Amino acid sequence: MAYARDPNSDENDSNRRLYNPYQDLQVPTKMLYKLPTSPEFLFPEESRAQRRSWGENLTYYTGIGYLAGSSAGAAKGFKSGIKSIEATDTMKLRINRILNGSGHTGRQIGNRCGIIGLLYAGLESGVVHFRDSDDVISSLVAGLGTGVLYKAASGPRSAAVGGAIGGVLVGLAIAGKQALKRYVPI
Incomplete structure (x- = not known):
């Protein structure tokens, strides 16, 4: 338990002391909360993957x-x-x-x-x-395919429109992400 110090008391008062939970540990408490800034990986293959x-x-x-x-x-x-x-x-x-x-x-x-x-x-x-490539084309193809698959039961015309909408939405998302990277400082 921590005792409040009386300003008028002597510093060497033997029956009162401040509680320090780290006093018996051999851990440098200054380094205890310095966390790494980069992710930690168990296997080196994981560090090479960027997605x-x-x-x-x-x-x-x-x-x-x-x-x-x-x-x-x-x-x-x-x-x-x-x-x-x-x-x-x-x-x-x-x-x-x-x-x-x-x-x-x-x-x-x-x-x-x-x-x-x-x-x-x-x-x-x-x-x-x-x-074997993670780029804009992969995202656009996935967006087109998603729109086509989602609207496939409604007929080929609806599937084509759905694919176009999916491709446009993914294109807008990619353009927005690039604009944020370029113009918004982090």
């Missing part, structure tokens, strides 16, 4: 897609829930309409965006594996 593994990529894009879609869907459902409120509704019924609208629309759009993220991550990892 996430396919499993990490799959989890990342699926999770980000579901989270973003659920948030946007919840906002859209909130808006539709507020529009569906009638003048004769009680407060409990109004809250219920809003929550039901938010939850239902949030789940629907979140699942759709999660599937799109899953398709994109799988296609991107496959294209990178077969081309």
Whole structure:
């Protein structure tokens, strides 16, 4: 236990001392919290790879897609829930309409965006594996393929439009990332 020092007391008072949890350890406490600035790898092969593994990529894009879609869907459902409120509704019924609208629309759009993220991550990892190159072309091909696969059940015309939309969205994302790297100092 730490005792507060009395300013009028003698420094050599033998029955009082400050508690130091590191006094019996042979650890340099100054170096205890200096963490490395670069990632630490178990195997040297891991340090040469400059991208996430396919499993990490799959989890990342699926999770980000579901989270973003659920948030946007919840906002859209909130808006539709507020529009569906009638003048004769009680407060409990109004809250219920809003929550039901938010939850239902949030789940629907979140699942759709999660599937799109899953398709994109799988296609991107496959294209990178077969081309043995992680560049802009791999991302664009994965975006085109994702749009085509997502809309394939609606017919060839819808699949072509979906592929074009997927390619354009990935192109915009790549251009935005390059602009952020260039113009936003970190």
